Amino acid sequence: MRAMILQATGQPLQLVEREDPKPGPDQVQVKVSACGVCRTDLHVTDGDLTEAKLPIIPGHEIVGTVSELGSGVEHFNIGQRIGIPWLGHTCGCCGYCESGSENLCDTPAFTGYQIDGGFADITVADARYCFPLYGDNTDAELAPLLCAGLIGYRSLSMTGDNAQRIGIYGFGAAAHIVIQVALSRNQEVYAFTSPGDEAAQQFALEMGACWAGDSDQPSPAELDAAIIFAPVGPLVPAALRAVRKGGVVVCGGIHMSDIPQFPYSILWGERMVRSVANLTRQDAIDFLALAPTVPIETKIQKYALEDANQALADLREGNLTGAAVLIP
Numbered sequence: 568m569r570a571m572i573l574q575a576t577g578q579p580l581q582l583v584e585r586e587d588p589k590p591g592p593d594q595v596q597v598k599v600s601a602c603g604v605c606r607t608d609l610h611v612t613d614g615d616l617t618e619a620k621l622p623i624i625p626g627h628e629i630v631g632t633v634s635e636l637g638s639g640v641e642h643f644n645i646g647q648r649i650g651i652p653w654l655g656h657t658c659g660c661c662g663y664c665e666s667g668s669e670n671l672c673d674t675p676a677f678t679g680y681q682i683d684g685g686f687a688d689i690t691v692a693d694a695r696y697c698f699p700l701y702g703d704n705t706d707a708e709l710a711p712l713l714c715a716g717l718i719g720y721r722s723l724s725m726t727g728d729n730a731q732r733i734g735i736y737g738f739g740a741a742a743h744i745v746i747q748v749a750l751s752r753n754q755e756v757y758a759f760t761s762p763g764d765e766a767a768q769q770f771a772l773e774m775g776a777c778w779a780g781d782s783d784q785p786s787p788a789e790l791d792a793a794i795i796f797a798p799v800g801p802l803v804p805a806a807l808r809a810v811r812k813g814g815v816v817v818c819g820g821i822h823m824s825d826i827p828q829f830p831y832s833i834l835w836g837e838r839m840v841r842s843v844a845n846l847t848r849q850d851a852i853d854f855l856a857l858a859p860t861v862p863i864e865t866k867i868q869k870y871a872l873e874d875a876n877q878a879l880a881d882l883r884e885g886n887l888t889g890a891a892v893l894i895p
């Protein structure tokens with residue numbers, strides 16, 4: 568197998584060749600056909616997230632075909648197209664797992680963080696955390712659904728049933744998927760981007776946002792809810808100022824710069840701030856079933872596996888419209 572591997576945080580990924588990994592019990596070996604590049608991969612490689620198993624093969628938006636079955640795997644067939652997301656393992660017995668919140672498991676393991684991921688041409692994964700993928704979309708088009716799509720969907724779910732006007736702060740891979748779900752529900756989307764990022768604002772308008780503008784400006788309308796995808800703490804008080812009484816600000820990222828001090832008055836009125844952490848397998852089942860019915864179309868930029876460092880750099884610098892996907 569070939570893989571782009573992270574030896575130490577802060578360093579570029581290195582191309583390595585290794586023996587093909589063999590599936591253990593309950594695992595599948597997967598021939599990777601596409602793997603999306605997510606902002607979380609940047610947080611892993613930069614060391615913002617401190618619990619990586621090193622060295623690690625990043626990548627948790629994996630699409631491929633099953634190439635070998637470990638013992639005990641009965642629900643997949645050789646050659647079947649499947650997806651592998653961020654949530655790679657849960658304990659199954661902590662209070663969170665037992666109460667349907669396995670996304671909060673006390674001893675989880677995540678793909679591309681503690682479990683070798685999809686910046687490779689072959690990987691193995693616990694089959695219980697993999698999902699069949701259907702529909703006519705190409706493997707590369709489906710890859711961003713496995714994290715950007717899932718986290719976006721979970722974030723949108725957390726805005727509640729009564730949100731008509733939704734603000735999205737940071738218009739990248741997750742936003743361009745979640746807006747399609749929101750529009751299918753006849754919700755209005757207001758897109759807030761880095762000040763002056765006209766390309767992102769244009770992209771948001773093309774995707775159907777009713778308004779797009781700079782995040783340091785007041786919202787043109789009172790919002791029912793806001794979702795923050797950009798890892799920028801000052802957006803929290805900005806979004807709180809934009810939402811109505813009882814509205815919620817959902818932070819969809821795994822890492823964010825510090826949130827500045829803000830007056831209690833902008834939280835008052837039963838406004839809420841909450842984060843969204845990881846995903847449950849039920850989220851994946853629900854969202855992957857929903858996606859073809861919307862239908863969700865992703866905008867992707869393909870890179871060769873060897874160019875993973877370039878893809879990460881382009882994501883960091885905001886030089887992407889849509890989602891970066893590595894093709895081994």
Ligand SMILES: [Zn+2]
Pocket residue numbers: 657658659660661662663664665669671672673674
């Ligand atoms: Zn658990």
Ligand SMILES: [Zn+2]
Pocket residue numbers: 605606607608627653714715
């Ligand atoms: Zn991700």
